[in-house]
Amino acid sequence: MEKTFTATIWVLGDDIDTDIILPTQYLALEHVEDMKPYAFSPLREDLAGKIQKGDMIVAGKNFGCGSSREQAPEVMKALGISCVVAKSFARIFYRNAINNGMLLLENDKLYDQVTEGDRATVTLGEKIEYKGKTYEISSLPTNLMEILEAGGLVAAMQKKNGKKVE
Amino acid sequence: MGHTLVEKILGRKLNREVRPGDMLTLPVDWCMVDDIMAPFAIEKFYEMGFTKLYDPDKVVFIYDHFLPTTRVEDVRQIKEADAFAKEQGIRHIHRTDGICHQLMVEKGYIKPGDIAFGTDSHTVTYGAMGAFSTGIGYTEMAAILGTGETWVKVPASIKVVIDGTLPENVTSKDVILKIIGDLSACGATYESMEFTGSAMEEMSIASRMTMANMVVEAGAKCGLFYPDEKTASYCGIETKEMLEALQPDEDATYEKELHYKAMDFVPVVACPSLVDQIKPVNEVKGTKVDQVFLGSCTNGRLEDLQMAAQILKGKKIAPYLKFIVTPASQKIYREALKDDTLEILSDAGAIITTPGCGLCCGRGGGILSDGEVVLATNNRNFLGRMGSSQSQIYLASPKTAAATALAGVITEP
Structure with missing residues (x-):
């Protein structure tokens, strides 16, 4: 994971639930690649098609609330989203995102300032820079950082089980 | 310093003292x-x-x-x-x-x-x-x-204390919806909720399950009731020591306490498309609905079906309305068959489906189309949850569902 990166911003609102991130109808598609076009479709039908690799999402409070479907962070990762910056995250989504190596950053001020299409620069464990202003972000607890750095829980477990990572 | 129930449960498992964080x-x-x-x-x-x-x-x-x-x-x-x-x-x-x-x-x-x-x-x-x-x-x-x-x-804990007796037309569903409305959809994120007070002690295991089921809609990690005689008899436990070990201490520390009088509760709905958008049924009464759904892990138990049957006995649901009833399990299905609950609901015009998650996750019979409105007893009213993202979902109690099925418009029981 790059320590510093710059990304284009997509703005979503408060309480973006997992049914919005990926509706139930598409959960059992065999591959995450097949799910990609339907991400965020109840809210913005054309959004998934517009997201480019490396883009970031900035949202309000309670991002990822709702069901335990892990397809939500998985499909976001598959779309190439580099990170989500939100005022707060729902707990199951938070765990699922870390387990899939999807970076989540908490900041309660950025959302109120950003405009979609602008770019921001993230420095992990430190700050986000946007339009000349700095927004603080904190670092994760050690056990979670280890999972994230391994690339997710599967890789962390493979390491533990002595399985060769492909 | 004492411990909350979640600290007791987790600490007991590890045989040591644990604290929030x-x-x-x-x-x-x-x-x-x-x-x-x-x-x-x-x-x-x-x-x-x-x-x-x-x-x-x-x-x-x-x-x-x-x-x-x-x-x-x-x-x-x-x-x-x-x-x-x-x-x-x-x-x-x-x-x-x-x-x-x-x-x-x-x-x-x-x-x-x-x-x-x-x-x-x-x-x-x-x-x-x-x-x-x-x-x-x-x-x-x-x-x-x-x-x-x-x-x-x-987790840190939020204590919810409800004393007294609930009004006749109010169920545990109205209670938990009101609490979620007061806390907001993220008001209990990462936390444990504890429910206590005489109204909670009075509640059946089924009603408690309805409330615990929905704590995640306020973001909570868990929602706990204190094990009591009802719990013990439900799961066939006799060991008193265990029940005693699973009570919070009087000097436990809570992040927040909410106190309610049971008599103050009224029937409520969660309006589309947020679980915390709570209004008294009376404020949205008269809203036309195309479908009513009674079922789910929130409200598909025998007492829920019986509550609806009591209101619908000998009557017919409104014309052009679809009323879908899904018992939560085969056991409940059979019990409701034996005590005539299903016959009453069926006579009233209900479509009774096989037990399962079905409509609640937008996969079973009764999917909604653009512009349709449903009043449902399940736990989520998110955009597109039960079909089209252009449909609207109101969440309510089994009693409100029955009264609404009769009238064809949202109606207080």
Whole structure:
């Protein structure tokens, strides 16, 4: 994971639930690649098609609330989203995102300032820079950082089980 | 300094004192895996390098979201889960018995003080029995299936005290909706909720399950009721010491306390499309609905069906309305058949479906089309949850559902 990166911003609102991130109808598609076009479709039908690799999402409070479907962070990762910056995250989504190596950053001020299409620069464990202003972000607890750095829980477990990572 | 109930449950498991903020590695008593998530958990399990379950007798496989299957591709899910269960010797498997959360309690798996994780967010339901239970994703489940343990950060607690007697037209659903409205959809994020007071003591296990089921809609990690005589008799426990060990201390520390008088509650709805957008039924009365849904792990139990039957006995639902009733389990279905509840509902014009998650997750019969309005007893009214993203979902109690089915417009019971 790059320590510093710059990304284009997509703005979503408060309480973006997992049914919005990926509706139930598409959960059992065999591959995450097949799910990609339907991400965020109840809210913005054309959004998934517009997201480019490396883009970031900035949202309000309670991002990822709702069901335990892990397809939500998985499909976001598959779309190439580099990170989500939100005022707060729902707990199951938070765990699922870390387990899939999807970076989540908490900041309660950025959302109120950003405009979609602008770019921001993230420095992990430190700050986000946007339009000349700095927004603080904190670092994760050690056990979670280890999972994230391994690339997710599967890789962390493979390491533990002595399985060769492909 | 004393301990809250969640600290007692987690500490008892590790045989040491725990405080909010502590990172624990916990042994897991029950792993509940549903049919949507099973194939994904199995795939990750092997990918992680595991070959054997840590203990097949602590794993429960339940098929409920996709049965009876409504899409060709759903069959794959069931077949893969079956094959894994056979290979690993999983004995606790329910293919047609009903909704996972109902079955975990009804079949006697969950006992007070247990630690349970499930691949569905409404796993919090078992808090009604004084167990710590919460939802996780399939990757995390795969790791638990292989190791028998996972990490948990000890949550701070919110205490909800409700004293007195609820009005006749109010159910536990109205109570939890009101509390979610007051806390907001993220007001209890990462926290444990504890429910106490004379109104909670009076409540049946079924009503407690309705409330515990919905704490996740306020973001909570778990929602706990204090185990009592009702809990003990439901799960056939006699050991008094255990029940005593699972009570919070009087000097426990809470992040927040909410106090209510039971008599102040009124029937409410959660308006589209947020669970915390709560209004008294009277404020939205007269809103035309196309469909009413009675069922789900929130409100598909016998008492819920009976409440509706009492209102609908000898009457007919409004013309042009669809009224879908889905008992939460086969046991409930049979009980409701025996005591004429299903006959009353059917006579009134209800479509009675097979037990399962069905319509609540937008997969069963009764999918909504653009512009349609439904009043439903389940737990989520998110955009597109029950079909089209252009449909509207109001959440309410079984009593409000019955009164609304009769009138064809949202009506206070």
